[in-house]
Amino acid sequence: MKKDQTLGEALRLKGISRRGFLKFCAATASMMALPPAMVPAIAEALEKARKPSVIWLSFQECTGCTESLTRSSTSTVEELIFDTISLDYHHTLQAASGTGAEDAREASMKENRGKYVLIVDGSIPISNPGYSTIAGISNEDMLMEAAEGAAAIVAIGSCAAFGGIPQARPNPTGAVSVSDLIKDKPIVNVPGCPPIPVVITGVLTHFLTFGLPELDHLGRPLAFYGNSIHDRCYRRPFYDKGLFAETFDDEGARKGWCLYKLGCKGPTTYNACATTKWNDGTSFPIEAGHPCLGCSEPDFWDAGSFYQALSTPTGDITRNTLYAAGAGVAAGAAIAAVNRKHRSSAEKRHEKVTIDDLEKESKS
Amino acid sequence: MSDLYVTMTRPDSIDIRVGAGPRDTGNVAPLLNEVRHALVQLLDTGKETIIDLRSIPLGPGESERLEETLGEGEIEAVLHSLGRSTIRETAYPGVWLVTHYNEEDEIMGKFVEVTHIPQILKSQNEDINEGLQRLGSTLEQTH
Numbered sequence: 001m002k003k004d005q006t007l008g009e010a011l012r013l014k015g016i017s018r019r020g021f022l023k024f025c026a027a028t029a030s031m032m033a034l035p036p037a038m039v040p041a042i043a044e045a046l047e048k049a050r051k052p053s054v055i056w057l058s059f060q061e062c063t064g065c066t067e068s069l070t071r072s073s074t075s076t077v078e079e080l081i082f083d084t085i086s087l088d089y090h091h092t093l094q095a096a097s098g099t100g101a102e103d104a105r106e107a108s109m110k111e112n113r114g115k116y117v118l119i120v121d122g123s124i125p126i127s128n129p130g131y132s133t134i135a136g137i138s139n140e141d142m143l144m145e146a147a148e149g150a151a152a153i154v155a156i157g158s159c160a161a162f163g164g165i166p167q168a169r170p171n172p173t174g175a176v177s178v179s180d181l182i183k184d185k186p187i188v189n190v191p192g193c194p195p196i197p198v199v200i201t202g203v204l205t206h207f208l209t210f211g212l213p214e215l216d217h218l219g220r221p222l223a224f225y226g227n228s229i230h231d232r233c234y235r236r237p238f239y240d241k242g243l244f245a246e247t248f249d250d251e252g253a254r255k256g257w258c259l260y261k262l263g264c265k266g267p268t269t270y271n272a273c274a275t276t277k278w279n280d281g282t283s284f285p286i287e288a289g290h291p292c293l294g295c296s297e298p299d300f301w302d303a304g305s306f307y308q309a310l311s312t313p314t315g316d317i318t319r320n321t322l323y324a325a326g327a328g329v330a331a332g333a334a335i336a337a338v339n340r341k342h343r344s345s346a347e348k349r350h351e352k353v354t355i356d357d358l359e360k361e362s363k364s
Numbered sequence: 365m366s367d368l369y370v371t372m373t374r375p376d377s378i379d380i381r382v383g384a385g386p387r388d389t390g391n392v393a394p395l396l397n398e399v400r401h402a403l404v405q406l407l408d409t410g411k412e413t414i415i416d417l418r419s420i421p422l423g424p425g426e427s428e429r430l431e432e433t434l435g436e437g438e439i440e441a442v443l444h445s446l447g448r449s450t451i452r453e454t455a456y457p458g459v460w461l462v463t464h465y466n467e468e469d470e471i472m473g474k475f476v477e478v479t480h481i482p483q484i485l486k487s488q489n490e491d492i493n494e495g496l497q498r499l500g501s502t503l504e505q506t507h
């Protein structure tokens with residue numbers, strides 16, 4: 001797709017019919033977690049969308065986020081979306097290296113000043129910049145320079161969004177998140193370790209069509225992070241009935257009961273895994289029998305054992321009307337808020353919650 | 365906490381039964397109720413409803429169960445554009461199941477449409493116009 005072409009023009013030139021375009025829009029709406037009623041609006045916006053320039057900077061990261069995105073099997077939608085952006089700099093994916101690569105970054109920043117989208121994965125070491133440099137430039141300097149001319153910044157992965165694993169105690173590099181350093185630009189946080197591929201493309205598509213998405217208090221797009229895993233979990237009816245797996249191989253585990261007592265962080269974790277799922281919609285950790293680790297929440301690595309149950313909410317949680325889209329959400333959100341409060345106060349007091357405690361509470 | 369690990373058995377001794385147990389989210393019945401409501405609305409006001417099945421939490425096997433319940437009706441059409449799409453009327457007239465696949469035949473979207481005819485089946489003006497021009501030039505060449 002040429003730079004001045006709109007997406008609509010590009011698709012028609014490829015010989016794609018209006019029906020094909022409508023199909024593309026329906027799949028895009030589903031990908032962006034927007035209601036199907038939005039399809040006409042999406043069609044209109046995509047028809048007119050122009051190719052934005054994207055600069056992708058990788059700092060203290062494991063490349064898992066890039067892997068997540070590029071290993072997602074090349075679905076047509078994602079392919080077309082990537083056809084519609086101009087990825088001017090990404091040091092893992094680009095062919096150029098060394099001075100050539102850095103020149104390309106600088107040229108694109110100059111040419112598209114004020115208009116490009118800056119994507120960042122990885123956290124930034126500030127106690128000693130020597131921990132991570134690119135072409136001799138410290139991560140902090142490179143970020144600040146690239147941020148200045150950006151229209152918006154997308155922090156991909158928990159490291160860029162919240163500091164992630166590099167920031168886990170004792171944080172040897174003094175790792176910080178993008179939003180710790182930049183205060184004067186719109187920042188969209190797309191956390192997850194790694195984030196779900198369609199969530200990454202969905203956010204980019206949203207930016208392409210409707211501009212910045214609506215964000216929650218942690219800067220995450222509400223369309224994907226608006227519900228907790230627990231709100232949309234298919235094991236939720238068991239939670240509501242108080243049916244829990246106690247070990248990984250007991251009767252409850254075999255029957256697919258709730259994994260809460262095995263440490264599931266679903267109630268305090270906001271992400272789209274329970275509906276979007278992984279590996280082309282095949283499954284997600286809870287469906288595979290493992291509790292949610294809470295990887296899209298700040299400090300998930302330091303929030304206690306993955307296998308230790310969250311402190312129990314004491315409010316009224318007996319609901320079974322769970323057509324989650326509507327009814328479940330409000331209740332789930334309230335429980336999660338209670339849980340979050342509990343978790344942080346428990347953390348402050350360094351108090352451990354054990355299965356015994358849980359049982360005491362559920363009996364009382 | 366520690367007895368959690370002590371009581372673990374060896375993986376090969378775990379009796380794994382695929383699909384065993386009632387893994388019901390309870391979301392199928394409300395979904396069918398929503399479809400019924402949408403049908404009443406279609407008859408009364410002509411208003412169409414589209415439900416994105418990917419936005420609803422369904423447990424293993426539930427999606428298949430939903431499709432089984434909806435059954436097969438009189439019409440099944442296949443669209444070939446950006447991979448195939450199947451557009452099938454279910455056993456309940458006015459309730460259609462639309463599934464979009466990509467070129468690798470992976471599902472890109474699955475919708476229940478409550479309508480007289482899904483929009484995507486109709487010939488689109490842009491395509492009609494393009495076809496009209498092609499027909500015009502064919503006629504010019506033959507005369």
Ligand code: SF4
Pocket residue numbers: 229230231233234235236237239257258259260264265266267286292
């Ligand atoms: S605690 Fe975990 S497994 Fe249980 S219903 Fe909530 S998210 Fe699902």
